Amino acid sequence: MSPSPDFDLKERVRMAVDIVDVIGSQLELRPQGRAYVARCPWHDDRRPSMQVNPQRQTWKCWVCDIGGDVFSYVMRRDGVDFVDALKILAERAGIEFRPAGGKKIVAGSPEDKATLLSAMKFAATAYFEYLESDPGDEARRARDYLAQRGIDDASRQRFQIGYAPAGWSWLLDEARRGGHSGEVLQAAGLAAARQSGGGFYDLFRGRVMFPIFDLQDRPISLGGRILPGGDDERPGAKYINGPETRLFSKSRQLYGLNLARTALQKSGEVLVMEGYTDVIAARQAGIEAVVAVLGTALGERHVDLLKRFVDRVVLVLDGDEAGRRRADQVLELFVGADLDLRVITLPGGNDPADFIAAEGRDALERLAAAAPDALDHKLATLLDGVDLSRDTHRATAALEKMLDVLASGGNPAELRTSQMLVRLSRTFTVPTDQLRDQLTKRIRRSRSAVSARRAIARDAETRPDEWADQSSAAGPSPVTPWEPIVGIDRELFEIMIEFPAAAAEAIESVDPAWLVSDTSRELLRIYQDLEMAGRDLDLSTVLLAVEDERLKGFLVGLDESIRQRGDFISQPLRQRFGGLLERFSRLQSSVDSRRQLTQIEADPVNLDSATELLGNIIAAQRLQQGLRPQ
Numbered sequence: 001m002s003p004s005p006d007f008d009l010k011e012r013v014r015m016a017v018d019i020v021d022v023i024g025s026q027l028e029l030r031p032q033g034r035a036y037v038a039r040c041p042w043h044d045d046r047r048p049s050m051q052v053n054p055q056r057q058t059w060k061c062w063v064c065d066i067g068g069d070v071f072s073y074v075m076r077r078d079g080v081d082f083v084d085a086l087k088i089l090a091e092r093a094g095i096e097f098r099p100a101g102g103k104k105i106v107a108g109s110p111e112d113k114a115t116l117l118s119a120m121k122f123a124a125t126a127y128f129e130y131l132e133s134d135p136g137d138e139a140r141r142a143r144d145y146l147a148q149r150g151i152d153d154a155s156r157q158r159f160q161i162g163y164a165p166a167g168w169s170w171l172l173d174e175a176r177r178g179g180h181s182g183e184v185l186q187a188a189g190l191a192a193a194r195q196s197g198g199g200f201y202d203l204f205r206g207r208v209m210f211p212i213f214d215l216q217d218r219p220i221s222l223g224g225r226i227l228p229g230g231d232d233e234r235p236g237a238k239y240i241n242g243p244e245t246r247l248f249s250k251s252r253q254l255y256g257l258n259l260a261r262t263a264l265q266k267s268g269e270v271l272v273m274e275g276y277t278d279v280i281a282a283r284q285a286g287i288e289a290v291v292a293v294l295g296t297a298l299g300e301r302h303v304d305l306l307k308r309f310v311d312r313v314v315l316v317l318d319g320d321e322a323g324r325r326r327a328d329q330v331l332e333l334f335v336g337a338d339l340d341l342r343v344i345t346l347p348g349g350n351d352p353a354d355f356i357a358a359e360g361r362d363a364l365e366r367l368a369a370a371a372p373d374a375l376d377h378k379l380a381t382l383l384d385g386v387d388l389s390r391d392t393h394r395a396t397a398a399l400e401k402m403l404d405v406l407a408s409g410g411n412p413a414e415l416r417t418s419q420m421l422v423r424l425s426r427t428f429t430v431p432t433d434q435l436r437d438q439l440t441k442r443i444r445r446s447r448s449a450v451s452a453r454r455a456i457a458r459d460a461e462t463r464p465d466e467w468a469d470q471s472s473a474a475g476p477s478p479v480t481p482w483e484p485i486v487g488i489d490r491e492l493f494e495i496m497i498e499f500p501a502a503a504a505e506a507i508e509s510v511d512p513a514w515l516v517s518d519t520s521r522e523l524l525r526i527y528q529d530l531e532m533a534g535r536d537l538d539l540s541t542v543l544l545a546v547e548d549e550r551l552k553g554f555l556v557g558l559d560e561s562i563r564q565r566g567d568f569i570s571q572p573l574r575q576r577f578g579g580l581l582e583r584f585s586r587l588q589s590s591v592d593s594r595r596q597l598t599q600i601e602a603d604p605v606n607l608d609s610a611t612e613l614l615g616n617i618i619a620a621q622r623l624q625q626g627l628r629p630q
Contacts, residue, residue: 007533009097010544013086016093019057019070026077026217040064041262042076051560056539058556067560068552069543077261078215079308082547088216110187116247117218119180119188124211124219126174127162131208138165142208142227149277150357155284158259159210159276164224166206189221189242203242210276212241212248212294213258221248223255223276223294239275241295251301254291255279263288264309271368272298272306273316273352281353285361303339312340314368318351342371375420378405379427388428399428403435407442482519482550488583489520490558495580496527496537497555498562499573503527503537506577514584523551 020036023029029036029052037048040061050061060067066076074085090097094114096105105112131139142163146156155161164171175185182200185191191200207224214220221242242248254272256279257264264270271290273279282290289310293302298315306313344367346355356364372380382398402424406417421439425432485493492510496503507528512521526545527537535541539559546552 007535007545009090009095010086011541013090013093013095014057014070014540014544016095017070017089018054019059019073020052020054022070022089022092023052023059023073042066042265044266053560056559058539058543058559060553060556060560065557066553067556068549069540069556071544071547072549072552075549079261079265082549092216110181110183111246113246115184116188116245117220119175119184119190120219120221120247122175122178122180123171123185123188123190124160124162124209124222126171127164127204127209127222128160128211129162130165131156131161131163134163138206138227139163145208145227149353150284151277151280152284155280158283159256159280160219162209162211163227164202164204164207164209168201168205171202171204172200187245189245189248204240207240210255212253212255214247214253215258215261217258220253221245221294225276239295249301250294250296251299252305253294254302254305255294256283256291257305259283260289260291261309264306268310269312269314269368270306270310271314271316271364272302274318275351275353278316278352281356282361282364285356285364287361287364307339310339312342314342314344314371315374316344316346316352316364316368318346318349341374342368343374343377344368344371345377375402375405375416376423378402379423383427395428399424399430403439403442406439482522482548482554483517485517485519485523485554485558487516488580489516491576491580493520493523493555494558494562495573495577497539497542497559500536500538502573502577504531507531509581510584519551519554523555 020029023038024036027038027041027050029038030048032048032051034053034055036052036054038050038052039045039048040050040063042061042064043049045061045063049063050059052059058067058069059073068075070089071082071085074080074088075082078085078088080088087097091114108115110116131142133139146161151161172182172185172191175190176182182191186193186200190203192203193200204222204224207226210223210225211219212221212223223239223241226238241250244250255276260270267289269289271282271287273282273290273292275292279290279292303313346352346367348355350358352364371377379398379402382401383395386394386398388395402420406420417439421432421435424430424435492506492515496506507524510524512524515521515524523542523546526542530537530541530545535545539555543552543555546555
């Protein structure tokens with residue numbers, strides 16, 4: 001888990017961002033009294049049920065029973081932990097987030113991430129506007145090409161598709177006028193250094209341009225498709241993607257994820273395709289939960305990224321031999337991953353865009369619904385054309401291959417593995433126990449080799465970012481199963497939220513052991529830490545100290561309940577608080593009495609001890625009832 005950032009940094013970021021601006025940048029907010037409402041992106045919200053409170057800088061969806069502050073909104077929106085949400089918002093606010101000991105980055109330099117983002121945004125906009133409005137032949141041919149591919153104007157604008165003119169320095173010349181140097185464009189992956197004579201040239205020329213956006217909807221790289229018939233058309237260069245930079249790593253990004261994430265969170269499923277135009281065609285047909293890899297096979301980092309949003313992945317592959325090979329390449333990743341992988345191999349050698357154009361959305365969705373498990377897909381591929389009763393050699397080879405694949409998961413007792421062993425036993429008429437023994441031996445032999453390969457792969461995918469050492473590569477930490485705050489605990493925290501000045505007295509008066517749930521004890525601990533640090537105990541400060549998304553949601557839910565209740569409770573604070581402490585005291589006395597009775601039952605022979613304990617119980621009960629001890 002990432003180390004907790006400095007509280008003052010969290011406070012600076014909180015003060016620098018407005019939750020209305022953050023949520024309003026992606027959702028349509030409508031004024032409602034002093035607050036705003038929006039359609040919640042995490043359920044099928046026909047009438048706005050998400051409330052945004054600008055005064056308290058909180059949000060709440062009553063249907064989903066989720067909420068919190070601006071940090072928890074970004075955590076849920078992007079599937080990240082608190083530290084990554086803090087980084088995202090710090091970047092938005094222009095506040096430097098540098099790990100201890102990291103070198104200071106000079107603003108405007110090729111090492112400055114904000115400068116690279118600005119240059120990338122400039123380039124993506126310049127290419128888009130060129131395609132959108134330039135009257136020349138190049139732009140017209142690019143628009144004609146997109147129309148022939150079935151990409152309409154709405155999709156062109158949604159995906160910000162542009163065009164890079166064929167000249168060697170068109171972008172460089174435009175960028176210099178916009179204040180971006182050649183060195184900055186090279187660092188952003190937009191230009192390359194000339195091999196002789198110094199200077200730079202445009203990396204993309206004569207290509208239809210597809211911007212690649214991060215989860216904050218910022219362009220971080222570009223992919224280019226050569227325009228058929230152009231001067232730059234040459235073998236092996238139909239598509240090129242931007243190089244690895246401080247902004248972009250192809251093993252950590254998926255095309256279209258920024259547009260698809262809400263659909264992914266709602267459905268729990270994603271279709272993974274292989275090209276930009278496949279994603280665009282699917283979205284145009286009404287399929288929203290769709291992304292594409294970026295010139296590489298689906299890898300371990302992609303799996304980690306997808307697990308933030310879904311538990312079922314449908315890999316949609318071209319129906320050719322290359323597609324089958326790619327299915328084999330990714331299968332091993334999923335055997336040991338807690339993710340359901342399904343595989344579609346499209347008929348007739350089609351790619352997804354062509355298949356959707358010919359067969360329609362419904363046909364693809366039917367294939368996805370019936371897609372076989374990746375292991376079943378692999379077995380069917382291995383046995384294609386094999387006569388199990390006659391072709392002993394090929395049947396044995398297929399079985400050996402399936403055992404090798406299962407061994408890569410490293411757990412013969414895992415349910416999915418056990419189920420597959422039963423299927424293999426039935427298919428090849430080999431006892432399940434014998435197959436399990438063979439699998440266990442393979443796991444022992446291959447475990448060290450697999451670990452070494454994965455370590456090498458991770459090292460090769462070093463994140464070009466000074467924050468890598470503090471980042472949660474696999475997204476947020478596992479969710480703690482917090483219990484709801486109810487009963488007397490709820491009343492305590494309602495008083496502390498409604499009357500922050502009384503919170504310090506509550507901290508002194510209430511023993512954490514009196515509280516019913518772990519959730520309540522954790523929140524009281526956070527209040528105690530803030531009190532010890534001399535911090536304010538208002539809701540905003542407490543929310544800032546809480547890094548767990550669900551705990552933030554509990555606090556905001558309590559606060560919103562207080563707001564909606566209004567003046568319903570007319571008791572003065574002192575009376576409410578005194579009554580609460582009295583109830584806690586009675587509750588604790590009852591707990592002590594039950595514990596003492598348990599001691600008597602455990603040791604009934606010790607008469608003197610039992611008599612003393614019974615006397616204590618009776619005295620405590622008389623005190624609770626307002627009577628004098630006897």
